[in-house]
Amino acid sequence: MTQAELRLCSLLLQEHFGDIVEKVGNSLLRTGPRPLRLLVGDTGLLPDQVKKALCVLIQHNLVRYEVQPRGSVEYEARSERILRILRYPRYIYTAKTLYGDPGELLVEELLLHGHLPMSCAVARVADRLTETMEDGKTMDYTEVSSTFVRLADTHFIQRCPIVSEIPQSTNAPPPPAPALAIDEKDMYVVPRLSLVGKGKRRHSCNEEEEGEHKAKRQKQEGGRSETPPDDGIYWQVNLERFHQHFRDQALVSAVASRMDQTSSEVVRTMLRMSEVTTASGASHTQPLSSNEIFRSLPAGYNIGKQVLDQYLALLADDPLEFVGKSGDSGGGTYTVKVTWGPGASWALPIPFPHPSLILLLLHRFGSRCARIFRLLLRKKHLEQKQVEDFAMIPAKEAKDMLYRMLSENLVSLQEIPKTPDHAPSRTFYLYTVNVMAAARMLLHRCYKSVANLMERRQHEMQENKRLLDKSQRVEAILASMQATGAEVAQLHEVEEMITGPERQQLETLKRNVNKIDASENQVDETIFVLESFIESTMKRP
Numbered sequence: 001m002t003q004a005e006l007r008l009c010s011l012l013l014q015e016h017f018g019d020i021v022e023k024v025g026n027s028l029l030r031t032g033p034r035p036l037r038l039l040v041g042d043t044g045l046l047p048d049q050v051k052k053a054l055c056v057l058i059q060h061n062l063v064r065y066e067v068q069p070r071g072s073v074e075y076e077a078r079s080e081r082i083l084r085i086l087r088y089p090r091y092i093y094t095a096k097t098l099y100g101d102p103g104e105l106l107v108e109e110l111l112l113h114g115h116l117p118m119s120c121a122v123a124r125v126a127d128r129l130t131e132t133m134e135d136g137k138t139m140d141y142t143e144v145s146s147t148f149v150r151l152a153d154t155h156f157i158q159r160c161p162i163v164s165e166i167p168q169s170t171n172a173p174p175p176p177a178p179a180l181a182i183d184e185k186d187m188y189v190v191p192r193l194s195l196v197g198k199g200k201r202r203h204s205c206n207e208e209e210e211g212e213h214k215a216k217r218q219k220q221e222g223g224r225s226e227t228p229p230d231d232g233i234y235w236q237v238n239l240e241r242f243h244q245h246f247r248d249q250a251l252v253s254a255v256a257s258r259m260d261q262t263s264s265e266v267v268r269t270m271l272r273m274s275e276v277t278t279a280s281g282a283s284h285t286q287p288l289s290s291n292e293i294f295r296s297l298p299a300g301y302n303i304g305k306q307v308l309d310q311y312l313a314l315l316a317d318d319p320l321e322f323v324g325k326s327g328d329s330g331g332g333t334y335t336v337k338v339t340w341g342p343g344a345s346w347a348l349p350i351p352f353p354h355p356s357l358i359l360l361l362l363h364r365f366g367s368r369c370a371r372i373f374r375l376l377l378r379k380k381h382l383e384q385k386q387v388e389d390f391a392m393i394p395a396k397e398a399k400d401m402l403y404r405m406l407s408e409n410l411v412s413l414q415e416i417p418k419t420p421d422h423a424p425s426r427t428f429y430l431y432t433v434n435v436m437a438a439a440r441m442l443l444h445r446c447y448k449s450v451a452n453l454m455e456r457r458q459h460e461m462q463e464n465k466r467l468l469d470k471s472q473r474v475e476a477i478l479a480s481m482q483a484t485g486a487e488v489a490q491l492h493e494v495e496e497m498i499t500g501p502e503r504q505q506l507e508t509l510k511r512n513v514n515k516i517d518a519s520e521n522q523v524d525e526t527i528f529v530l531e532s533f534i535e536s537t538m539k540r541p
Contacts, residue, residue, distance in 0.1 A: 060114040111237055290309055375390050406431075
């Protein structure tokens with residue numbers, strides 16, 4: 001794990017969970033798997049604090065545990081899962097785009113709490129949606145439940161593993177940690193619940209206090225709350241399914257930019273038909289016949305079967321091989337290629353990292369360096385004299401640019417000796433692009449950039465902490481006065497507690513923070529492309 005990744009993970013844990021959880025997570029990231037005793041000694045925290053921090057991290061799937069042969073339990077931080085926190089806004093926005101407000105809030109609640117039962121998640125979302133509605137309107141549980149079922153059917157959410165039942169003898173001691181497991185066929189099965197009810201609005205402070213006193217009295221009298229029907233069945237967000245959706249959208253955009261909109265719609269239909277049946281690490285989607293694709297095309301695309309076959313043939317014959325064809329009986333079957341290796345064309349926009357590398361070269365070294373880089377990607381291996389001739393750049397400038405890119409690990413130098421003595425006068429020196437090394441370098445820079453952006457946002461918020469606190473107090477006073485029906489003059493008087501310069505300062509702060517947030521999301525899109533490329537390249541035989 002690099003220092004940039006460690007720094008970014010620590011910042012994410014601190015921002016979302018606080019200092020104690022960050023200290024425990026940072027210790028696990030630095031030292032690797034450790035038992036509780038060593039973790040307490042390394043962090044300097046109380047054992048109870050470390051246990052609670054581990055519970056939070058396990059709840060959010062950021063730490064896993066494993067029982068060792070000698071009976072001890074070791075905890076290990078999942079750095080790749082911690083880095084996914086950066087992508088939470090994109091997951092939520094995607095759910096909103098696909099399933100509307102109920103889908104957005106369901107995914108948000110599951111990400112916020114780590115995992116929740118279906119009944120609890122539906123009730124929370126219904127209450128939140130009711131809060132945003134006009135007076136007298138409420139959100140019905142059945143509408144939120146149907147969205148929950150659709151999310152599970154398309155595998156965007158999945159069941160959490162449960163404690164496996166292992167028969168034990170009466171004298172055997174219990175295991176030091178429970179073993180969690182779940183059958184793959186049960187991961188997306190939604191329990192049949194009759195959730196009847198409507199969302200509730202928040203009560204006033206007095207009503208909340210009365211409710212708390214009532215709950216305390218019931219507890220003292222020995223009364224127990226009713227057990228939910230899905231008790232013990234917890235759900236979590238399937239991040240890999242969201243990544244598959246991002247990849248599919250990128251492929252559709254790549255086809256549209258290279259060919260036309262109809263071709264991209266054909267590919268989108270094929271991806272949609274096999275989105276649930278294709279494994280996350282598969283290199284191709286499930287085979288589909290042209291008749292199946294034709295029947296599944298959207299109603300708005302009135303193209304005939306013969307035209308569809310022509311589009312499929314064009315996609316299969318394209319050098320980038322977006323679509324592959326196998327067999328000729330019955331018209332053959334078609335698959336979509338969803339992983340790309342270093343042999344793909346440099347012009348492919350996503351999920352291949354070449355455009356990001358070329359943009360880096362344009363900003364840091366200029367257009368001539370980018371020209372040399374493109375040339376090396378196409379020609380694979382070139383001598384310095386060949387680079388000068390093909391790129392039409394003077395020898396001195398070409399030599400300087402090649403050495404600058406060599407020092408940044410963007411290009412590499414390969415020696416091919418003519419004789420065994422490796423004499424420089426009898427050796428070919430060929431420049432080439434090691435795309436994997438360049439992608440790793442760019443990924444490292446992206447991690448550093450996101451960490452810098454987060455620290456900058458924290459600095460901006462800290463510099464204006466007093467003004468933000470004052471603004472929050474004024475907003476709370478205005479909300480309470482509006483609830484009690486205060487006059488307009490009174491509200492205006494409270495609003496004037498924030499002066500004109502202070503209001504302008506708040507607007508500037510809001511604008512700067514929005515720019516930082518947008519920059520984080522843009523960098524995360526590049527991170528996703530680079531990680532997808534590195535992962536697919538390493539999986540290839």
